[in-house]
Amino acid sequence: MAARNRNRDFTLLLFALLSISAPAQQNHLTARQVIERIQKNVGVPWRSQTVDTFKAGDPDSPVTGIATTMMATFDVLQRAAAAGKNLIITHEPTFYNHQDKTADLEQENDAVLATKQAFIKQHGLIVWRFHDHWHARKPDGIQTGMIHALGWEKFQNPNNSRLFVIPEITVNDLAASIKQRLGIRTLRVVGDPNLKVTKIALNPGYPGFPAERHMLQRDDVEALVMGEGLEWETIEYGADASSEGKRKALIVLGHIPSEQAGMQECATWLKTFITEVPVEFIPTSEPFWFPKQ
Amino acid sequence: MAARNRNRDFTLLLFALLSISAPAQQNHLTARQVIERIQKNVGVPWRSQTVDTFKAGDPDSPVTGIATTMMATFDVLQRAAAAGKNLIITHEPTFYNHQDKTADLEQENDAVLATKQAFIKQHGLIVWRFHDHWHARKPDGIQTGMIHALGWEKFQNPNNSRLFVIPEITVNDLAASIKQRLGIRTLRVVGDPNLKVTKIALNPGYPGFPAERHMLQRDDVEALVMGEGLEWETIEYGADASSEGKRKALIVLGHIPSEQAGMQECATWLKTFITEVPVEFIPTSEPFWFPKQ
Numbered sequence: 001m002a003a004r005n006r007n008r009d010f011t012l013l014l015f016a017l018l019s020i021s022a023p024a025q026q027n028h029l030t031a032r033q034v035i036e037r038i039q040k041n042v043g044v045p046w047r048s049q050t051v052d053t054f055k056a057g058d059p060d061s062p063v064t065g066i067a068t069t070m071m072a073t074f075d076v077l078q079r080a081a082a083a084g085k086n087l088i089i090t091h092e093p094t095f096y097n098h099q100d101k102t103a104d105l106e107q108e109n110d111a112v113l114a115t116k117q118a119f120i121k122q123h124g125l126i127v128w129r130f131h132d133h134w135h136a137r138k139p140d141g142i143q144t145g146m147i148h149a150l151g152w153e154k155f156q157n158p159n160n161s162r163l164f165v166i167p168e169i170t171v172n173d174l175a176a177s178i179k180q181r182l183g184i185r186t187l188r189v190v191g192d193p194n195l196k197v198t199k200i201a202l203n204p205g206y207p208g209f210p211a212e213r214h215m216l217q218r219d220d221v222e223a224l225v226m227g228e229g230l231e232w233e234t235i236e237y238g239a240d241a242s243s244e245g246k247r248k249a250l251i252v253l254g255h256i257p258s259e260q261a262g263m264q265e266c267a268t269w270l271k272t273f274i275t276e277v278p279v280e281f282i283p284t285s286e287p288f289w290f291p292k293q
Numbered sequence: 294m295a296a297r298n299r300n301r302d303f304t305l306l307l308f309a310l311l312s313i314s315a316p317a318q319q320n321h322l323t324a325r326q327v328i329e330r331i332q333k334n335v336g337v338p339w340r341s342q343t344v345d346t347f348k349a350g351d352p353d354s355p356v357t358g359i360a361t362t363m364m365a366t367f368d369v370l371q372r373a374a375a376a377g378k379n380l381i382i383t384h385e386p387t388f389y390n391h392q393d394k395t396a397d398l399e400q401e402n403d404a405v406l407a408t409k410q411a412f413i414k415q416h417g418l419i420v421w422r423f424h425d426h427w428h429a430r431k432p433d434g435i436q437t438g439m440i441h442a443l444g445w446e447k448f449q450n451p452n453n454s455r456l457f458v459i460p461e462i463t464v465n466d467l468a469a470s471i472k473q474r475l476g477i478r479t480l481r482v483v484g485d486p487n488l489k490v491t492k493i494a495l496n497p498g499y500p501g502f503p504a505e506r507h508m509l510q511r512d513d514v515e516a517l518v519m520g521e522g523l524e525w526e527t528i529e530y531g532a533d534a535s536s537e538g539k540r541k542a543l544i545v546l547g548h549i550p551s552e553q554a555g556m557q558e559c560a561t562w563l564k565t566f567i568t569e570v571p572v573e574f575i576p577t578s579e580p581f582w583f584p585k586q
Contacts, residue, residue, distance in 0.1 A: 073529060074536040096502065096530045104503070110510060112530055115537045175584035186481050188581040206523070209389065210397070217403060228524050230499070231548035231580070236366060237389045237405055239580040243367040244408045252581070255524035287524070287532040288481040288545070291468035 029276045031087050031126040032059040034066065041273050044136045052133050055093075055100045056117065057126030063087045063277050068267040070260045070284040072127050074116050079282050081123040088127045089270075091134065091142070091263050092255070100129070134266060141269065142262030146204050149182060149261035155200075163220060164200040171195045171223060171249040178225065184257040186288040190235060191242040191249030197222040204258040209233035216241060216248055223249045227258030256284050322569045324380050324419040325352040327359065334566050337429045345426050348383075348393045349410065350419030356380045358570050361560040363553045363577040365420050367409050372575050374416040381420045382563075384427065384435070384556050385548070393422070427559060434562065435555030439497050442475060442554035448493075456513060457493040464488045464516060464542040471518065477550040479581040483528060484535040484542030490515040497551040502526040509534060509541055516542045520551030549577050 031054070039046050055072075065085035069076045072090035080088050093100050095113060105113040120127065134141040139161050147153055147161075157163035169177075172193035179187040201215040205227040212234040215221050229235055234250070241248035260283060267281035324347070332339050348365075358378035362369045365383035373381050386393050388406060398406040413420065427434040432454050440446055440454075450456035462470075465486035472480040494508040498520040505527040508514050522528055527543070534541035553576060560574035 071525065071529060074533040078536070092525045093529070096506075096526050096533075098525065105506075108507075108510065110506065112506075112509075112534045112537060112539065115539075116533060172584050176586050179584055180586070186479075187584065188479050189584055190580045190582075193582065193584070206525075213389075213398075213403070213405075214401075216405075217401065231521050232364065232386045232391065232499075233389050235580050236364060236386070239578075240367040240389075240409060241405045243371070244405060246405065246408075285532075287483045287528050289483075289486065291465050291472055291480065291482055291486070293469050293473070 028062040029274075030060050031057070031063055031128065034063055034087060034274060035059070035128060037273055038130070038133075038270070041269075042133050042137050044133060044138065047132060047136075050132045051093075051098060051100070052129055052131055055090075055095065055127040055129055056120045057086075057124070059126060059128075061086065061124060061126055063126075065278045065280065066267075066270060066274065067280050067282045068130075068263045068270065069282045070256050070263050073284055073287075074119065076282050076284055077116070077119055077123075077125060077127075081119075081125060083280060083282070085278070085280055085282075086123070086125050088125060089130050089263075089266065090127060091129070091131055091259060091266075093129070094127050130266065134262070140262075141265055142204055142259045143202065145262035145265030146202060146259065148265065150178065150202075151181070152200075152202075157220075162202055162215070163218075164202065165198055166200055168196050168198050171197060171251070174200075174223060175251045178251060178253065182253065182257050182261070184253055185286050186254060186290060187257070188252045189249065190238040190252065191223075195222070195242075195247060195249055197247070197249065199223070200225060203227070204253075204262070205255060209237070213237055222247050223251055225251045225253065225258075227253060227255040254286060254288065256286055260284060321355040322567075323353050324350070324356055324421065327356055327380060327567060328352070328421060330566055331423070331426075331563070334562075335426050335430050337426060337431070340425060340429075343425045344386075344391060344393070345422055345424055348387045348420040348422055349413045350379075350417070352419060352421075354379065354417060354419055356419075356570050359560075359563060359567065359572045360575045361423075361556045361563065361572070362575045363549050363556050366577055366580075367412065369575050369577055370409070370412055370416075370418060370420075374412075374418060376573060376575070378571070378573055378575075379416070379418050381418060382423050382556075382559065383420060384422070384424055384552060384559075386422070387420050423559065427555070433555075434558055435497055435552050436495065438555035438558030439495065439552065441558065443471065443495075444474070445493075445495075450513075455494055455496065455508070456511075457495065458491055459493055461489050461491050464490060464544070467493075467516060468544045471544060471546065475546065475550050475554070477546055478579050479547060479583060480550070481545045482542065483531040483545065484516075488515070488535075488540060488542055490540070490542065492516070493518060496520070497546075497555065499548060502530070506530055515540050516544055518544045518546065518551075520546055520548040547579060547581065549579055553577060 067080035067085035071092040238250040360373040360378035364385040448457040531543040
């Protein structure tokens with residue numbers, strides 16, 4: 001091969017490499033860059049103390065696609081990987097505690113944790129939590145998604161986004177309609193099934209007993225639609241309120257169904273400022289089912 | 294009327310009064326005396342830090358009867374008062390938090406608390422909690438009652454009272470049989486309905502995620518029968534274990550049904566050393582129900 005040809009070949013090769021790498025670089029949006037855009041767009045100051053941090057994977061990896069979800073369960077991670085989405089944006093923890101601390105489980109050589117971590121590593125997944133700031137957004141991103149899923153925009157109190165006045169309905173029928181609309185298997189209710197209500201509060205997730213009882217203390221709240229609560233706190237309080245003859249009931253959706261649509265809303269929102277990679281909402285499966293006799 | 298007759302009448306009246314008051318005094322067992330007998334009989338040293346304290350009423354009131362119960366809900370207090378039992382021995386809180394602190398609710402002029410407190414006062418009820426030491430008893434009083442209610446004595450591991458080996462059964466059928474046996478409306482399950490299991494652990498109440506995962510980490514535990522757990526802790530962990538293909542399932546009874554029979558056991562035990570007043574187990578109603586479509 002003559003020297004000229006070698007030079008020409010080298011130039012062509014160099015050109016070809018540059019041609020490949022230039023568009024590739026444009027697509028190389030990293031997970032960290034995605035989060036920076038979220039921080040710019042969320043509309044509230046970023047907190048110094050927050051659980052909204054990377055939980056697993058390399059933040060500087062290029063993103064192939066984004067999956068938003070309510071809870072990054074093993075099942076969700078499998079479905080995200082199969083769909084080619086390597087950045088998972090989850091509302092709830094990945095590693096079974098609010099801070100996603102893994103030290104205790106690692107010390108115990110916990111096999112459930114180890115399998116999940118191995119799957120994340122093997123598939124190059126990156127997990128980032130979006131909890132505090134998605135709630136802090138005005139209006140609350142979870143609340144917005146849930147109200148939309150329930151079709152309650154028209155009933156909303158203009159001065160308090162958590163309160164609604166709906167056409168009169170029994171607690172049983174309201175619970176049944178929510179169960180059907182949101183596709184919940186194991187929705188549970190506390191209180192009198194025949195109580196007729198119009199005044200509703202919506203507290204998804206786990207806001208805790210003080211927030212829940214403050215809703216139930218209001219004269220303009222008859223039924224509290226909630227995620228989960230401890231049985232010796234909010235649940236006993238709701239049962240007592242009903243036994244005392246007060247016009248109060250709890251409709252307990254379960255944590256995941258009570259916030260799920262808020263992460264669907266998140267996918268819709270992300271698409272308004274992330275266009276380089278596909279964004280998909282992956283619903284988290286309701287963990288519970290009832291035994292068949 | 295002659296002086297002699299007046300004197301005789303006075304003597305008869307005095308005698309009659311003494312005749313009435315003497316046996317009455319014998320029956321004047323106070324709530325405090327009942328608890329002292331429990332402390333003497335429970336078989337474990339009394340702790341300085343404990344929630345096993347009086348929660349309402351006057352400990353020095355005479356006891357008309359004793360009601361043991363899982364949770365001193367308003368409904369239970371009503372039934373105890375109607376049955377003439379003024380000392381309520383409850384396993385779980387009366388005032389909606391583990392320490393039964395009422396300051397926050399009082400500051401909020403909480404109507405649910407006020408109605409409950411007024412009922413207790415009006416009916417002269419005394420409420421005492423029996424939690425830590427009934428669990429600490431050897432064997433654990435709650436566990437003993439639940440194992441008896443489940444009919445699992447013959448399956449129990451002689452070295453670990455929380456473990457059982459039962460004839461092979463699917464998770465669905467095991468859950469259905471427990472639901473029927475304990476009369477639970479809203480029992481829920483996590484995991485594969487068709488998984489065949491023999492190795493069972495029983496963790497009633499709310500022992501918390503560490504205790505629950507330590508059970509699930511064991512090779513000799515396939516199904517964990519539990520009370521309640523947080524959905525981002527034990528429930529997500531159980532769902533992941535199942536999704537990862539591990540032979541694990543959760544059978545979630547609800548807090549009250551998971552410990553209820555332990556307070557029936559308590560009534561039986563109390564009768565062995567309290568004979569002056571009637572002792573009755575008053576079951577706490579399961580707070581939850583499912584909506585009918």
